[in-house]
Amino acid sequence: MTERTTEERLVTGYAGRLLVGASVGWLAIQAGRLVLSPMLPQVTADLQISDAQAGVAFSLLWGLYALLQYPSGRLSDALSRKTLLTTGLALVAVGFTALAAAPSYAFFLLGAAVVGLGAGLYPTAARALVSDLYSEKQGRAFGLHTASGDLGGVAAAGLGATVLAVATWRAAFVPVVAVALVVLASLHTWSREEYVFERRALDVRQTLGRLFGTPRFRGLLVAYALYAFTWQATAAFLPTFLNTGKGFGQGVGSAAFAALFAVGAVVKPTAGTLSDYVPRRTLTVSSLLLGAASLAAVVLAQQPLFAVIAVVAFAAGLMSFPPVMQSYLMDSFPADSAGGDLGAMRTVYIGLGALGPTYVGTVATLADYRLAFWGLVAALLVCAGLVAATT
Incomplete structure (x- = not known):
């Protein structure tokens, strides 16, 4: 390393x-x-x-x-x-x-x-x-x-x-x-590192034992999966929700989608810097609560301008989570297995998060987009509770 x-x-x-x-x-x-x-x-x-x-x-x-x-x-x-x-x-x-x-x-x-x-x-x-x-x-x-x-x-x-x-x-x-x-x-x-090409055991059982056998990591894994679930669902269906579900027009959905990434580019370095001075649990829980409240405002919005403003606030809360939480995790994992432990967590939470678009699409088909997005608000609130309890 x-x-x-x-x-x-x-x-x-x-x-x-x-x-x-x-x-x-x-x-x-x-x-x-x-x-x-x-x-x-x-x-x-x-x-x-x-x-x-x-x-x-x-x-x-x-x-x-x-x-x-x-x-x-x-x-x-x-x-x-x-x-x-x-x-x-x-x-x-x-x-x-x-x-x-x-x-x-x-x-x-x-x-x-x-x-x-x-x-x-x-x-x-x-x-x-x-x-x-x-x-x-x-x-x-x-x-x-x-x-x-x-x-x-x-x-x-x-x-x-x-x-x-x-x-x-x-x-x-x-x-x-x-x-x-x-x-x-x-x-x-x-890079001053050397290239190393040789067969190495993946030690899957030991890694999963650390993650699933430790209550703190187990709770954070579930929290991260809920975050990924919400993020992937929102990235996939936010424009459609605003365009079709709320009838705001193509331009509003496109602007909101672009805002997710533009705000993230500013917020992530800012949140990362704050996490060097502010307790990471406080910062992470606050960001998740802001995301949940702002997403609720998106669902309730009756005017396009208010919806876009709410999306900007939602992105600010949601995008503050990854740099702070990943820094916390890398400090918590054993130094000789930190990369593998983070990789295992990413495999699980990205894989579970991929179910988010399927959830929104299914609920929107059976009921409507508002109900689907209220479910995402609930997921963020549960995520905040888990982080508060386990960090």
């Missing part, structure tokens, strides 16, 4: 360079994954596939991403962070190239699978690297790193609109691949 440096600079110096490099890599991965959504009509028309077939590709990408979280963290502990990060970026570059060049649906699925593998190897190792490099400024470092993913969401929206105006959907992946390769070369040059 990378040795923690005495100078914890956030941009310059050894730690700062690696933080920036790992964060830009995560930005590129997120931009490449998220840019598929706004371009989906063009993708399905070009490849002559149905929405259901496109959904299979998304499920394959996200499923492999979730599945690889634990192996990524565990192997980054056993081998080196550098090995996992560069391998992940290489696979991502190959996968996005395959997507851009896909002549058929089968090739498109192959590209999605390779992207899922690369994306799955990267983020847990990157977060473990941040934990290695920072102690006093760990909250700020996590805030900056996690915010890079939200900047990737903002970049995806702009990239999709720009590319479709001047070229075909395939061109959107060219800058993503270029950035991934530049970051790969940078991490290869900057």
Whole structure:
């Protein structure tokens, strides 16, 4: 593992360079994954596939991403962070190239699978690297790193609109691949770690025993799953809820969706910085309560402007959670298994969180969107209670 440096600079110096490099890599991965959504009509028309077939590709990408979280963290502990990060970026570059060049649906699925593998190897190792490099400024470092993913969401929206105006959907992946390769070369040059390629046991039973056998970690795992459930459900259906469920129009839904990522890019570093000075339990519970209250305001909103303002407040509360909680978890896990433990948690809560869109879609079909979103408000309140009781 990378040795923690005495100078914890956030941009310059050894730690700062690696933080920036790992964060830009995560930005590129997120931009490449998220840019598929706004371009989906063009993708399905070009490849002559149905929405259901496109959904299979998304499920394959996200499923492999979730599945690889634990192996990524565990192997980054056993081998080196550098090995996992560069391998992940290489696979991502190959996968996005395959997507851009896909002549058929089968090739498109192959590209999605390779992207899922690369994306799955990267983020847990990157977060473990941040934990290695920072102690006093760990909250700020996590805030900056996690915010890079939200900047990737903002970049995806702009990239999709720009590319479709001047070229075909395939061109959107060219800058993503270029950035991934530049970051790969940078991490290869900057990191003092060695490459380690050898077989290592994953020790799944021991890791799950620590997580599920410890009441505190068990409670936090359930809390994080409820958070992920709410986030993935909201990201999938918030525009549709505002457009169809509340009749506010396409522009309102688009503005609210963009606000989720734009606010996150600002809030995550801010929350991370505050967590270095304010008790993390206080900050985390407060952010979850703000998110729950604001989401309730979204459900009750009768005017588009009020709904968008409520979404901004909701995003501020929701996006404050990850950097603070991940910093807390990395401090709580044993140092020799921190990456693997975080990876195991991510596999579980991302996998359970993927049920969020299914829940909203099902409840909206059987009843309505308001009832579905009230359920998400309840999930955030339970999450806040669990964090308060277990941290």
